[in-house]
Amino acid sequence: MNLHQLRFVREAVRQNFNLTEAAKALFTSQPGVSKAIIELEEELGVDIFTRHGKRIRGLTEPGRSVLKSVELIMQEIEGLKQIGREFAAQDSGSLTIATTHTQARYALPPVVQAFMQKYPKVRLSLLQGNPKQVAEMVQRDQADLAIATESIAGIDGLITMPCYQWEHVVVVPLDHPLLKLKVISLEEIANYPLITYDSAFAGRNKIDHAFALRQIKPDILLEAIDADVIKTYVELGMGVGIIAGMAFDAERDKNLRSIPVGNLFGMNISRIALKQGAYLRSYVYTFIELLAPTLNRKLIDQVLQGTKDNYEL
Known part of the structure; x- marks a missing residue:
């Protein structure tokens, strides 16, 4: 079983069971598409399509179940490709920040403005909640980083660094x-x-x-x-x-x-939280540096790798 076979099945359905049109859409030959589908059916031990002679006419009952699985697999493949594109492109992608209302309303506007001027292709999202909630968003991979008071320090699976003091x-x-x-x-x-x-x-x-x-x-x-x-x-x-x-x-x-x-x-200290072992794209380092000029890429990497755990303001 291979991805080509799955693509051929999906495209055959999309082209209303016309294998010639499916082959054109996939820039391959019609006999190659037909052969790949037959080989997949033999491997699965079921007919995916109903046939009249050499022509396919529709999906069998097991074929409908196979198509659902094929669609899910292809969606996951596209998701993997998107992840690759985002991490390979260091000046574009997405950045999701989980933070409290106070940080989002008063501390972050100038930082966000400066960041977007540097990285206009990055899609920035702000999620809001209380300190416990924003920490959980990072734990669950719903956000890349969290910003809140020192109450987010000491949470399992997260590393935190101080950003700035306030009273x-x-x-x-x-x-x-x-x-x-x-x-x-x-x-x-x-x-x-x-x-x-x-x-x-x-x-x-x-x-x-x-x-x-x-x-x-x-x-x-x-x-x-x-x-x-x-x-x-x-x-x-x-x-x-x-x-x-x-x-x-x-x-x-x-x-x-x-x-x-x-x-x-x-005095209070606002902290930034990252998931332990997280891979940070270059623009994430830039955002952190804009938020907390005392932090730099070398120091952030040391904290992430566990080689420095006593950094304080």
């Missing part, structure tokens, strides 16, 4: 009393209803941990996965917001003010 900020309306304080404390923040991230997002565990250490139970009025949602409700005067610093833009958020609180909640 939380408190966001308040323009006339809020917290703006009058020279030094802000957890106790003072807890005097107001809080609007912040869902527990799975953007370093929320550090926020909870900081309050717990001081035995403070804050009034979490609203949780969201989107900093824009948090800021909207802060603007309405419903409470004090705690968001990632990257999500605050003084020009865009003119009705709000931000107060850095990294000293209260600690």
